[in-house]
Amino acid sequence: xxxxxxxxxxxxxxxxxxxxxxxxxxxxxxxxxxxxxxxxxxxxxxxxxxxxxxxxxxxxxxxxxxxxxxxxxxxxxxxxxxxxxxxxxxxxxxxxxxxxxxxxxxxxxxxxxxxxxxxxxxxxxxxxxxxxxxxxxxxxxxxxxxxxxxxxxxxxxxxxxxxxxxxxxxxxxxxxxxxxxxxxxxxxxxxxxxxxxxxxxxxxxxxxxxxxxxxxxxxxxxxxxxxxxxxxxxxxxxxxxxxxxx
Numbered sequence: 313x314x315x316x317x318x319x320x321x322x323x324x325x326x327x328x329x330x331x332x333x334x335x336x337x338x339x340x341x342x343x344x345x346x347x348x349x350x351x352x353x354x355x356x357x358x359x360x361x362x363x364x365x366x367x368x369x370x371x372x373x374x375x376x377x378x379x380x381x382x383x384x385x386x387x388x389x390x391x392x393x394x395x396x397x398x399x400x401x402x403x404x405x406x407x408x409x410x411x412x413x414x415x416x417x418x419x420x421x422x423x424x425x426x427x428x429x430x431x432x433x434x435x436x437x438x439x440x441x442x443x444x445x446x447x448x449x450x451x452x453x454x455x456x457x458x459x460x461x462x463x464x465x466x467x468x469x470x471x472x473x474x475x476x477x478x479x480x481x482x483x484x485x486x487x488x489x490x491x492x493x494x495x496x497x498x499x500x501x502x503x504x505x506x507x508x509x510x511x512x513x514x515x516x517x518x519x520x521x522x523x524x525x526x527x528x529x530x531x532x533x534x535x536x537x538x539x540x541x542x543x544x545x546x547x548x549x550x551x552x553x554x555x556x557x558x
Contacts, residue, residue: 338366340531345369347435353385353516355438360387375420385513435459446498453487477545479522
């Protein structure tokens, strides 16, 4: 396996925040170390959004290889040299001239690699295998790390693809209770169209946006009047519903 532990050293000056006069709202990110676990379709778009935030330290993890089909749900350019290399190398290289504080590793997060979560203050779980998700949940909850888990439930019962996008927030103190509500698959699903029909970049991007908006609400950048723990977006009717689980 390729060792792609990359720490990026270049940085662009953020002029957008000052132009919008919202610099004071960045206080909630000052001491953040955010992790993106899984760089599949949704995770890759989420990383793209996260590197453009004021979060000082970002860690991203994925042990997979970048294939042709990956490019169809991946932000940014494609270079032929990227094919059949580690996803971590691909995404590390894409941001090596953009910001400091980003570390991308070719590894899977599990019991054997739990130390990679040391110091993490918020995480995004972007994996499509239920058993892997269950183990990651246990690690994050045991370490008192708040996190947002994303996922999709798609079907072809009526011919065209239908279904839901999901973003679920697991805060410190209530993570175990949220897990016990079984809002996300914690076991492997045998017949899962998302795993076989993966050229759905717009859904991955939208799922990432839902998670990022909720994260920025949690950290005080966006106003939050509802306090949603669980959000569902319906593809069929373009509806968004949420639940606070108070």
